[in-house]
Amino acid sequence: MTDFALEVQGLSFAYGSKKALDNVNFTVSTGECTILLGPNGAGKSTLFSLITRLYDAREGRIALCGYDVKKQSLQALAKLGVVFQQTTLDPDLSVTQNLRYHAALHGIGRKAADARIQEELERLNMFDRRGEKVRQLNGGHKRRVEIARALLHHPSLLLLDEPTVGLDLPSRQAIVAHVHELVKQEQLAVLWATHLIDEIAADDSLIVLHQGQIKAKGKLAEVLQATNSADPGEVFHKLTQNPPGHKGPKA
Numbered sequence: 001m002t003d004f005a006l007e008v009q010g011l012s013f014a015y016g017s018k019k020a021l022d023n024v025n026f027t028v029s030t031g032e033c034t035i036l037l038g039p040n041g042a043g044k045s046t047l048f049s050l051i052t053r054l055y056d057a058r059e060g061r062i063a064l065c066g067y068d069v070k071k072q073s074l075q076a077l078a079k080l081g082v083v084f085q086q087t088t089l090d091p092d093l094s095v096t097q098n099l100r101y102h103a104a105l106h107g108i109g110r111k112a113a114d115a116r117i118q119e120e121l122e123r124l125n126m127f128d129r130r131g132e133k134v135r136q137l138n139g140g141h142k143r144r145v146e147i148a149r150a151l152l153h154h155p156s157l158l159l160l161d162e163p164t165v166g167l168d169l170p171s172r173q174a175i176v177a178h179v180h181e182l183v184k185q186e187q188l189a190v191l192w193a194t195h196l197i198d199e200i201a202a203d204d205s206l207i208v209l210h211q212g213q214i215k216a217k218g219k220l221a222e223v224l225q226a227t228n229s230a231d232p233g234e235v236f237h238k239l240t241q242n243p244p245g246h247k248g249p250k251a
């Protein structure tokens with residue numbers, strides 16, 4: 001049994017002749033929050049598409065809790081929870097209906113599903129809103145429901161693809177705090193794609209991706225030391241030539 005929730009080895013991917021990922025290697029351990037930092041076009045969404053098997057890579061290997069996503073995809077994907085950049089909730093269904101639907105897709109029976117739904121919604125302070133239609137919720141609350149949904153089947157790895165885009169500061173801070181709590185309490189592994197450096201906590205790990213290549217990786221303190229930087233903003237600027245928070249030129 002491996003302690004790695006995610007292993008990515010020698011991963012490359014191209015759209016036609018356009019190389020999007022170039023020999024990417026990293027691991028995420030259980031109980032570790034890894035921030036994937038990169039400007040627009042760095043390859044973050046491509047990496048997530050390969051982990052979730054939207055696309056298949058010809059070069060390299062991805063394993064979830066030791067299960068190869070191509071050869072043992074059922075076991076591998078059972079270990080994975082995902083929050084995509086765009087909301088994928090049904091706006092005309094209630095919070096509970098959305099979550100029950102997802103639980104059913106994972107083969108969780110109604111009684112167990114309702115218990116898990118209550119547990120996760122309470123944790124996110126959303127249980128009182130369970131009967132509301134999703135379209136009545138604000139952006140921050142929708143995101144919380146999506147995080148609850150991604151956790152219903154007890155995944156080992158939670159993938160977050162820029163989940164705070166478009167949210168106001170208090171909503172963003174609440175989600176950042178909640179995810180970091182989950183990592184500590186549940187020993188969850190998190191891979192969090194963002195271009196926002198204020199989402200990084202002191203004990204997070206960091207991967208800086210730029211033009212399909214990993215420019216730095218390790219615990220935040222190690223990356224600061226290796227790049228002779230005072231803060232994550234300086235790391236980002238030095239390695240990508242973009243100021244912090246800048247989304248970079250559209251590729």
Ligand SMILES: Nc1ncnc2c1ncn2[C@@H]1O[C@H](COP(=O)(O)OP(=O)(O)OP(=O)(O)O)[C@@H](O)[C@H]1O
Nearest residue numbers: 015018020038039040041042043044045046047251
């Ligand atoms: N469907 C596609 N066809 C061709 N090129 C693509 C396609 N999707 C992405 N690319 C290119 O692949 C590279 C990586 O893109 P990707 O979307 O993975 O980056 P990203 O880091 O997720 O950026 P963003 O922050 O904008 O989501 C970019 O150069 C992009 O233009």
